[in-house]
Amino acid sequence: MSGLLSARGLHVTFAGRRGAPPARAVDGVDLDIGPGEIVALVGESGCGKTTLARTLLGLVPPTEGTVTFGGERLGYASRALKAYRKRVQLVLQDPSGSLNPRHTVYDAVAEGLRIHGYEGDERAAVAEALSRAGLRPPERFFLRYPHELSGGQRQRVVIAGALVLGPELIVADEPVASLDASVRGEILALLLRLRDELGLSALVVTHDLGLAWNIADRVAVMYLGRIVETGPVESVLTAPRHPYTQALLSVLPESPGAPVVLTGEPPDPSRIPSGCRFHARCHVLASGKASEVADRCRAEALPILTGVAAAEVACHWSSATP
Template sequence: MTDTRAPLISARDLRVTFPGRRGGASARAVDGVNLDVAEGEIVALVGESGCGKTTLARTLLGLQRPTGGTVSYRGQPLGYGSKALKAYRREAQLILQDPSGSLNPRHTVYDAVAEGLRIHGEVADERDRVADALSRAGMRPPERFFLRYPHELSGGQRQRVVIAGALVLDPTLIVADEPVASLDASVRGEILALMLRLREELGLAALVVTHDLGLAWNIADRVAVMYLGRIIETGPVEKILTAPEHPYTQALLSVLPEGGQPVVLSGEPPDPSRVPGGCRFHVRCQSLASGVAEAAGVADLCRTKDLPVLDGRGTQAACHLAQARQLATSGEGGHVQHQG
């Protein structure tokens, strides 16, 4: 089912390349991405380390300028002048993986949360807003934490302070990069529950960057699976995590406790400066290696024919085998849109 809400933030044919080392080929960190996040929606961006997730997130926030394509916020292309970016960063806030690295050890909790207000010159009711943000983030009573320093807090409390620092500016979008990866299991659930509650109370939209499909299952409305600079499968979380069609998504899911027989992918993710021809996953694809793609008559396509960029809407898989299976079962393409 396609989400009919207007996107709050939208990427179209987004590309980010970095110069190669010693004059070598450029690294295609983001290599053609279409992605929407609607108001009040939580989208999980999942994939292995090095697939381009963090670069995509930074580009959506305006922290990295794209090499090509556009980022739009509320239908308007993102401007990269200092005034435009300052206004945008009031609306879109980043929560990083390591709260210890996000907090200045010499700043009190109060100063850490008030920093955004001071940057934007909004200090008239600073104390009340800091207290409100800390309270929303679950630090109650907030005044008890004002004069504490990061080293006096637990890991979960530090992450709550980071979240309060993002909330104090009343943003509409949160980009959370591995927001619970450094936390104990007992605290992870608390922080995820907090993010869901903030969505309900404030209407916040969120892009949650993670390698953990279990986290995506617990928090997301939609999932976008990224591999080697591109989104290769996307759709509602229930569909993608219970009936994935791309072999890469199937492999990621297989390592979960109830994921069945683990799929061991051969080799490491390819170098983004040497993207393979054909399907970019084919050199590690278990369906190609096992002969399943050959039996379906798509093995040559897998090795030689690139797949177009997914349009970012509905349920899609950038996979020749998935397309062949869909055509075989429906004859009409069905309700699932495949590109390839």
């Protein structure tokens, strides 16, 4: 697969406090996002997905591994990052926190143009971005302040601020988590329309597999710093192979059968267990179903998934099950 954005062998380690071991927030990730493709990065809080997203944006330099965009390796000098961030934009989950309450909508959207020294018609560019984000007529919103808008309108302003620079990829971190259920569908439909109209690629970071089902072409399920299952969304979400993915899916309202309640919290990323990193919480292993591979689950590490389009899983039990 020819990736617009590619990560290879990505590791991000943070120093431990007071002599504690370093925390391996991202612990070996390969990931591709193709042109015009929406990839959902899914997992519990603390699994490393936001750190991975920030690393792909160039906000956190990797401890090891590479990020390439359009075939060129990402550099971390200020000029290289500035050029990169014109092509790759971030959309945060909390529009209230990412919009300055003292700035009008016009100034919020125009900020990126001013930072990058845009030489065209600023007013026309802002109007077009607001219109594409679904705020029409755009001039009606120019002089309004964030507190005068609904939550959905504020999120559309944030999206307009990302669109105004004409990016090729957006990274949306929990883009609808703070919105009412009635508005979430509108924002997801907007992201899909932008993909169709502009050929825009997106990485959508979420804990919600239902959201992934509605918007993504591919899904990558992350646990304790590593992607444990990935593939086309229909393949992964209709026939999940990793016990962790099965557990995440089981709590959706439309899921058949009883929810799988995972015991305990994800392990400390400074103390990643041997073998499969999920084995201490694995309901399949605890039930005795995986007895034939139990020793491997506890002791034998699994390879990094390649991140290509085909469905892949990092699980001894699943790989041994016909």
